[in-house]
Amino acid sequence: MWDIIVWNEENAIDFVPSSWANENKTLYKYPQCTETKMRQLIYECKNITENFSWFKATLKKGNIQKLEIAKKLCEKGKFSSNIDTSSDSDIETDREDSIKRKTFFTDNFPIVKRKQMSAIQDYRNIQRLEEPSNNFSNRKTRHTDMGDTSRHESDDTDKESEQIHLSSASTLTMSSDSATSFSTHFMNIVLKNQAAMNYDLKVIKTLLESFKNISEYKHVNVEEESIFLNKLPCSTINDLEEIELEIAGDKNKFDELVAVLYLTGREQVQKTVYAILKKLLMNQVAVKFSGQGRKSKMPFNELTVNKAVICATRKRHKNATDTEIKKTVGLYLAQAKARMNLHRTNDEL
Structure with a gap:
């Protein structure tokens, strides 16, 4: 039935x-x-x-x-x-x-x-x-x-x-109410897709700005770079002092160091700072410094290269704060001894 x-x-x-x-x-x-x-x-x-x-x-x-x-x-x-x-x-x-x-x-x-x-x-x-x-x-x-x-x-x-x-x-x-409901929901779908497109455009804009910064920093003197930056990463205190003297009195060389450090950046602030310091210092040099000079170590925050680290990081991450960067620098320096011991153990194995 x-x-x-x-x-x-x-x-x-x-x-x-x-x-x-x-x-x-x-x-x-x-x-x-x-x-x-x-x-x-x-x-x-x-x-x-x-x-x-x-x-x-x-x-x-x-x-x-x-x-x-x-x-x-x-x-x-x-x-x-x-x-x-x-x-x-x-x-x-x-x-x-x-x-x-x-x-x-x-x-x-x-x-x-x-x-x-x-x-x-x-x-x-x-x-x-x-x-x-x-x-x-x-x-x-x-x-x-x-x-x-x-x-x-x-x-x-x-x-x-x-x-x-x-x-x-x-x-x-x-009913006509269903047609009205369809129109409303259809507009919601359109607005949702528009929001997704705006987000994609924002990501593309960020990438374009990064490419622009990279292209600007690549316009450096190749001859000077081969002489000035061939000490990186610094394996001794003397190497670090020589770079300090070079960039302290020459803004062009300071900008050149910032450009090189910028190119080692990563997606997150902490990873960027770690990559920059790895490019700048070897562990046997990093172990002699601390952020504020505590525990009878030399203060890294008083060096000109520390300013270069901050500039390079903020070029990569515009919203990064000095406090966040300095805290990450101090953490990297404090872990230098542990990294040395780990490498020594691996070498023995």
Whole structure:
């Protein structure tokens, strides 16, 4: 047996097996399968026990014994809202005559144009892919055009329906509120994509600025660089003192050292500082310094090379603070002895 129902969510009339209803006939099952498979289940009046969702619906006429009667009652529901009081004999009318009649809809069954329904159906498909399923998920929409239709247009529609194996008897209509909801959600999707594009543009801009800085710092004197920077990393205190003397009185050489240290940068501030100090000092020199000169060590923060480390780091990370950089420098220097012991152990192995 079949029931004629109206899906509450979309104000759509349809016919389904009576076994798909719950005990109170306020909820009906909707199978999660292809359209063709769903039509087969409906026509064969088969119950479903898995892969379905529950939808709210209003029963218009129930326990119809014959499939053809259910089809014709559903067809009649496109023109009138009084099918619940119709007898089986009232629906034995010629289909072509009923199509040519002027359509009648109450406020609960507004007309939905083909283009509008197609857009709503596209949105429903997008929504299924992007949103998790709820207790009452959106039902897949099937439709036929309503209104004053000529015999020729009706015949073409019938042929098309037969080719795709769909019955023209089951018709869904969508309220204007659903169309408004579609427009709102569509705009939300557009705004979400626009925000993603803005983020991508911001990342690209950051990369371009980095490339620009790299290109600027690469314009250095190759001959001077080979003489001045060939002491890096400093393996003795004397090497470090010579570099201190070079950059303390010559801004060009200071900028040259900053450029070389900048090119060793990484994605994070701490990793950048570590890479710069590794490029600048060997462990046997770093172990003789501390950030503030504590524990009878020399203060690294008083050296000009420390200023070069800060400049190179802030060129790489514009939001890095002096406090953050100095703290990382002190941590690297404090770990120098542990790194030396680790290398010595590895050499012995």
